[in-house]
Amino acid sequence: xxxxxxxxxxxxxxxxxxxxxxxxxxxxxxxxxxxxxxxxxxxxxxxxxxxxxxxxxxxxxxxxxxxxxxxxxxxxxxxxxxxxxxxxxxxxxx
Amino acid sequence: xxxxxxxxxxxxxxxxxxxxxxxxxxxxxxxxxxxxxxxxxxxxxxxxxxxxxxxxxxxxxxxxxxxxxxxxxxxxxxxxxxxxxxxxxxxxxxxxxxxxxxxxxxxxxxxxxxxxxxxxxxxxxxxxxxxxxxxxxxxxxxxxxxxxxxxxxxxxxxxxxxxxxxxxxxxxxxxxxxxxxxxxxxxxxxxxxxxxxxxxxxxxxxxxxxxxxxxxxxxxxxxxxxxxxxxxxxxxxxxxxxxxxxxxxxxxxxxxxxxxxxxxxxxxxxxxxxxxxxxxxxxxxxxxxxxxxxxxxxxxxxxxxxxxxxxxxxxxxxxxxxxxxxxxxxxxxxxxxxxxxxxxxxxxxxxxxxxxxxxxxxxxxxxxxxxxxxxxxx
Numbered sequence: 001x002x003x004x005x006x007x008x009x010x011x012x013x014x015x016x017x018x019x020x021x022x023x024x025x026x027x028x029x030x031x032x033x034x035x036x037x038x039x040x041x042x043x044x045x046x047x048x049x050x051x052x053x054x055x056x057x058x059x060x061x062x063x064x065x066x067x068x069x070x071x072x073x074x075x076x077x078x079x080x081x082x083x084x085x086x087x088x089x090x091x092x093x094x
Numbered sequence: 095x096x097x098x099x100x101x102x103x104x105x106x107x108x109x110x111x112x113x114x115x116x117x118x119x120x121x122x123x124x125x126x127x128x129x130x131x132x133x134x135x136x137x138x139x140x141x142x143x144x145x146x147x148x149x150x151x152x153x154x155x156x157x158x159x160x161x162x163x164x165x166x167x168x169x170x171x172x173x174x175x176x177x178x179x180x181x182x183x184x185x186x187x188x189x190x191x192x193x194x195x196x197x198x199x200x201x202x203x204x205x206x207x208x209x210x211x212x213x214x215x216x217x218x219x220x221x222x223x224x225x226x227x228x229x230x231x232x233x234x235x236x237x238x239x240x241x242x243x244x245x246x247x248x249x250x251x252x253x254x255x256x257x258x259x260x261x262x263x264x265x266x267x268x269x270x271x272x273x274x275x276x277x278x279x280x281x282x283x284x285x286x287x288x289x290x291x292x293x294x295x296x297x298x299x300x301x302x303x304x305x306x307x308x309x310x311x312x313x314x315x316x317x318x319x320x321x322x323x324x325x326x327x328x329x330x331x332x333x334x335x336x337x338x339x340x341x342x343x344x345x346x347x348x349x350x351x352x353x354x355x356x357x358x359x360x361x362x363x364x365x366x367x368x369x370x371x372x373x374x375x376x377x378x379x380x381x382x383x384x385x386x387x388x389x390x391x392x393x394x395x396x397x398x399x400x401x402x403x404x405x406x407x408x409x410x411x412x413x414x415x416x417x418x419x420x421x422x423x424x425x426x427x428x429x430x431x432x433x434x435x436x437x438x439x440x441x442x443x444x445x446x447x448x449x450x451x452x453x454x455x456x457x458x459x460x461x462x463x464x465x466x467x468x469x470x471x472x
Contacts, residue, residue, distance in 0.1 A: 001127030003137040009126065013119035016112070024116050027105040029138035031098065042098060047121045048169065077140065079171030088125050089144060089167050 036077055048081040128169065140173040331381045379448060380459050382466065387422045387442030396437040402427075409441045412451045417463040418442055 001009075003025075011021040032042050032050060041051040057073040081089070103113040124142060127134040132144035149165040379385060394405050402416035409419075420427060422442040427433065448456055 001123075001131060001134045003135050006120075006123055006127060006134060006136065009123040010116065010119045013122060014112075014115045016116065020108075021116070024102065024106045024108070024113070025120070025136065026138060027102055028098075028117070028120070029136055031101045031105060032139060044098065044117070044121060046118075047124070050171070077171065077173040079142070079169065081169040085125065085169060086166070089128055089169060 046082070046084045048079055048085055051078050051080065052076070053078050132167075136174075138174065140171055143170045143172065144168070145170045328383055331383050335386070379445065380455050382462060384421045384424070385418065387418070387440075389443040390422075390440050391443045392441045394439045394441055396433050396435055396439060398435045400433055400435065402433060405439060405441070410444065410449060412449070414451055414460045414464070415444065415449070417460060417467060418444060418448065420467060421463075 007018055007021050007025060010016075010025070011018045014021065016024070035042050036050060036052050039052060041049055043049040053076050055074050055076050057071060059068050059070050061068050099110055099113045099117060102108075102117065103110045106113065108116075124134050128142060128144050134142045136142075145168045147166050147168050150163050152161055152163050153159070154161050392409060394409070396405070402419055403413040406416040406419055407413040419439060419441060423439050426437060426439070447453055448459075450456055451460070
């Protein structure tokens with residue numbers, strides 16, 4: 001499902017115009033991104049939570065030529081599905 | 095959820111109910127999308143994907159029993175490339191300067207408030223930018239004029255009332271007092287840029303709009319002039335035709351068209367005089383306006399799959415002359431390329447000049463007319 005299809009589907013469900021849906025979706029993404037960048041986490045009902053995880057810097061060895069490369073520390077957004085979403089995703093598709 | 099809804103309603107300028115509906119619809123749609131093809135992309139955020147986790151064997155730790163954990167589907171999220179970049183940038187220490195800029199603006203506001211309270215409005219307004227700058231530089235150095243203490247107090251009070259960000263910013267900026275002069279210079283530059291840029295943009299847009307309007311006016315003027323000239327020409331030719339016809343009918347009652355009189359080349363003095371008066375009427379035949387034929391040499395009943403060009407070939411020997419048949423039968427023919435079998439077409443008698451296809455004037459006329467009629471129909 002692409003962004004376009006998502007907008008289409010949401011606009012039908014929430015009885016909004018596509019433009020309004022697009023704006024709201026953008027705003028949602030912005031809010032979530034800003035919250036995550038500030039270090040907070042976002043919880044969405046019936047869906048899950050988005051959090052920031054710190055990944056420490058580490059060195060890896062390329063097994064082919066033995067070169068060592070440093071991977072810098074970074075922050076990664078992670079998603080944790082809550083029970084409801086897990087249930088929904090698993091029960092009906094099976 | 096509650097806070098997200100509130101933030102969304104504030105950001106998107108919609109009621110909380112709409113925001114709530116939207117969020118519910120969004121989660122539902124994402125769920126459906128995941129179930130449908132296991133992949134949902136939200137631009138500006140990232141992608142939700144379904145990952146198949148195969149069944150695996152494990153051991154119950156307490157009993158030592160072997161158990162199988164059933165396979166399931168896991169929802170995974172990968173952040174979008176754009177956001178990943180943005181996150182990196184915000185981590186870099188560009189922030190303090192920006193926040194300082196914000197603070198400087200706040201200080202400006204506070205200063206104006208103070209001056210409003212103290213009563214010298216005019217003075218405060220005129221010397222506002224200088225004040226704010228000097229104060230922002232003074233703020234970090236301990237020896238200060240007495241107003242400054244009031245300011246910082248007020249600022250602290252305001253920041254408590256204001257956004258939740260403010261208290262976090264305070265401590266981060268205060269320790270960086272050694273770097274302060276550099277920041278101030280940057281601030282000044284920023285302000286100058288901002289002040290010069292802001293009036294510049296409306297000017298440019300205004301100029302562009304004025305230019306576009308002028309262009310449109312000029313174009314409209316030319317189009318109008320062209321159409322008026324065209325119309326006037328048509329009217330003149332029509333008038334000339336009308337004026338000439340009665341004159342001919344009186345002078346040469348049998349021959350209605352002036353070309354026949356012209357072709358005779360009468361030798362008598364009277365006729366030559368008349369011919370002279372008539373010569374300017376001759377180009378009427380080469381006008382783009384439709385000719386009016388009064389004499390007919392035959393009528394043709396159109397056969398199956400016939401064309402005007404074929405009829406012209408049959409009667410005149412030249413298929414290019416179809417345009418005149420078309421003009422003579424405009425009452426029946428809607429389109430030059432739409433001839434129905436069984437139609438009765440009148441074939442007009444053509445003057446010698448018009449029948450002569452090799453005459454350059456006629457040739458040009460035929461080309462123009464055929465182009466015109468075919469274009470109209472297309």
